Amino acid sequence: MSVTVEDYERALDAYLDEASRLGDDLVAVLLYGSMAQGKLRPGHSDIDAYVVLRNEVFDERERYLRALEILVEAADSVAQSGIPFHPFHYFSLDELRRVRADFVPLWHHEGSNRVVFGQDVRSHIATTAVSRFRARSMFFEARQVVLPLTSYLYKPELSIQDCQKIIRHLGSIRRFIPKLACITLDIRPDFSVGEEEFKKLFPEVETSVLRRIDALRELTDEELKPAAVRETLSDSLNFLEHANDALLSRLRAKSEAARTPDYVSLLVE
Amino acid sequence: MENNPLSDFTERVLANFGGQVESILFYPHPFSEGGVIIVFGDGAQSTLELVSKVYLSNPPPPLALYCLRREELFTLSLPGLFQLPDLVSEHLYLTYWLKHKGTVLYGSDLRDQISLPPNPKALLDLHIEACLHSVRTYYILQHLVNKEYSALIERLLQMTRSLMSTALLTRGHWDVQLETIPTQFDEVFADSQAQKIWADLLDLEKVAAEDKRAVRQSAFEAAWLFECFIRRIGEYAR
Numbered sequence: 001m002s003v004t005v006e007d008y009e010r011a012l013d014a015y016l017d018e019a020s021r022l023g024d025d026l027v028a029v030l031l032y033g034s035m036a037q038g039k040l041r042p043g044h045s046d047i048d049a050y051v052v053l054r055n056e057v058f059d060e061r062e063r064y065l066r067a068l069e070i071l072v073e074a075a076d077s078v079a080q081s082g083i084p085f086h087p088f089h090y091f092s093l094d095e096l097r098r099v100r101a102d103f104v105p106l107w108h109h110e111g112s113n114r115v116v117f118g119q120d121v122r123s124h125i126a127t128t129a130v131s132r133f134r135a136r137s138m139f140f141e142a143r144q145v146v147l148p149l150t151s152y153l154y155k156p157e158l159s160i161q162d163c164q165k166i167i168r169h170l171g172s173i174r175r176f177i178p179k180l181a182c183i184t185l186d187i188r189p190d191f192s193v194g195e196e197e198f199k200k201l202f203p204e205v206e207t208s209v210l211r212r213i214d215a216l217r218e219l220t221d222e223e224l225k226p227a228a229v230r231e232t233l234s235d236s237l238n239f240l241e242h243a244n245d246a247l248l249s250r251l252r253a254k255s256e257a258a259r260t261p262d263y264v265s266l267l268v269e
Numbered sequence: 270m271e272n273n274p275l276s277d278f279t280e281r282v283l284a285n286f287g288g289q290v291e292s293i294l295f296y297p298h299p300f301s302e303g304g305v306i307i308v309f310g311d312g313a314q315s316t317l318e319l320v321s322k323v324y325l326s327n328p329p330p331p332l333a334l335y336c337l338r339r340e341e342l343f344t345l346s347l348p349g350l351f352q353l354p355d356l357v358s359e360h361l362y363l364t365y366w367l368k369h370k371g372t373v374l375y376g377s378d379l380r381d382q383i384s385l386p387p388n389p390k391a392l393l394d395l396h397i398e399a400c401l402h403s404v405r406t407y408y409i410l411q412h413l414v415n416k417e418y419s420a421l422i423e424r425l426l427q428m429t430r431s432l433m434s435t436a437l438l439t440r441g442h443w444d445v446q447l448e449t450i451p452t453q454f455d456e457v458f459a460d461s462q463a464q465k466i467w468a469d470l471l472d473l474e475k476v477a478a479e480d481k482r483a484v485r486q487s488a489f490e491a492a493w494l495f496e497c498f499i500r501r502i503g504e505y506a507r
Contacts, residue, residue: 068409068413098401130391130394134395145352151324241316
C-alpha cells in the first residue's frame with residue numbers, strides 16, 4: 001500500500017497527541033525538512049522535528065524517566081504508521097542555544113520550518129563558536145568519506161546493489177557538498193538554497209551534474225543503467241574535486257592576506 | 270617497514286605513481302587498526318585519478334586511507350565528523366598518534382608540518398554536541414522504540430567510555446587504550462561523581478536480558494545516567 005501526504009499528517013498528529021501527555025514539560029515541537037517545506041516525497045521522505053523540553057526535565061530523574069517514556073510511545077506511534085521513520089531530536093530549552101551549526105540555517109529561513117506544537121521558540125536556536133569551526137571543516141571531511149567511491153569507477157561490472165549504494169552516496173553529494181562548501185566560507189545557506197549560493201560563490205565550478213543526480217534518484221531499479229550510473233559517479237566526483245580545488249584557492253588567498261600558512265586557524269573564529 | 274601488507278601496498282602505490290608521491294606515512298590508532306596517509310606534491314593535478322589508482326592498488330582492508338596533496342595536510346588536524354556508529358572521530362587521535370607513534374613508509378617525514386588539533390576542550394565540546402544530537406535520537410530513542418534494551422545499555426557504556434577518552438585529551442592524555450580508559454579517567458580526574466555514574470552503568474549491564482521488565486527498566490535508567498554523565502563531563506570542556 002502506498003503512503004500519501006495525508007498519512008504523514010496523520011502520523012504527525014498521532015505523535016503530537018501522545019507527546020502532549022508531557023503537559024507543561026513539552027515546550028514545543030518544531031518541524032523542519034521536506035514536510036515543513038511542503039516538498040514531501042511520500043514513501044521516501046521522513047519527518048524531521050525538534051522536540052523542546054523544559055530544562056527541569058533533565059534535572060530530575062523521575063521527571064526525565066516519565067518524559068522519556070512518553071517520547072518513546074510518541075515515536076512508536078510514528079514508527080507504526082508505515083512511513084519512513086527516525087525518532088525526532090529532543091533538547092532542553094537551554095540546549096537550543098547550542099545546536100549543531102550546520103542545522104542553524106534551517107531555522108532562519110522563512111518556509112523551511114514551522115511550529116506544530118507549543119511556543120514559538122525558534123528565536124532561541126543558536127550555536128557556538130566551536131560548532132561553527134566544525135561546520136567550516138565538514139566539507140573536507142565529507143570529501144574523505146566520499147572519495148573511496150572512486151573504486152567503483154574501474155570495477156568491471158556494477159551490480160544493482162552497487163548502483164543503489166552509489167546513488168545513495170550521490171544523494172549525499174548533491175544534498176551536502178554545495179552547502180558545506182558555502183559554510184566553509186561562512187555563507188550558511190538553507191539546504192534548499194545551497195546550490196544557488198554555491199554557484200554565486202564558485203562560478204568556475206560546473207554544477208550540471210547535480211541535475212543528473214536528481215534524475216538518477218527518480219529511477220526505479222528496473223530503469224537503472226550501470227553505465228549511466230558510473231558516468232554520473234565520475235562527473236560527481238569531478239564536481240567534488242573542482243569544488244575542493246576552488247575552496248583551497250579561496251583559503252590560499254585568505255592565508256596570504258592573513259600572512260599565516262596555517263589554514264586551520266583560518267577556519268577557527 | 271615491518272609490516273608486510275603495508276610494505277607490499279607501499280610498493281604497489283610507488284609502482285603506479287613513480288615520482289608523484291612525496292611521502293607515505295603510517296599511523297597506529299587506539300580505537301582502530303590505524304591508517305596510511307599518501308601525500309602527493311602540490312603540483313598533482315587530477316587527484317581523482319590518483320585516488321582511484323590508490324584504491325586499485327588494494328589497500329590492506331582494515332586501514333583508513335588518506336590521499337592528500339601537501340597543501341591539504343591541514344585537513345588531518347580538523348575535528349572530524351563524529352559520525353555514527355561510534356561517534357568517535359578518527360581525527361581526535363590521528364595527529365597525536367601520527368606524530369608520536371607514526372612511521373614514515375616512504376619519502377619525506379612530513380609529520381612536523383602537521384599540527385595537533387587547536388583546542389582539545391573544543392573537541393570535547395563537539396563530542397558532547399554530537400551526543401545531544403545523535404545519541405539521544407539514534408541510540409536512546411531508536412533502541413527503546415525497537416525494544417533493544419541490552420543493546421542500548423551496551424552502546425551507552427561504549428559512548429560513556431569514548432567521552433572519557435576525549436576528556437582525557439583535554440589534559441594531554443592521548444596515549445589511551447580502549448580497555449583502560451575508565452581507569453585512566455579516574456586517575457586523571459579523580460571525579461567521584463563521574464566514577465559513581467560509571468559504576469552504576471556497569472551494574473545495569475549485569476541485568477539479565479531474559480528478564481524483560483527489568484532490562485527495560487535498566488535501559489531507561491542507563492539513558493538517565495548517560496544524561497548525568499554528559500552534564501558532568503561538560504564541566505571539563507569549559
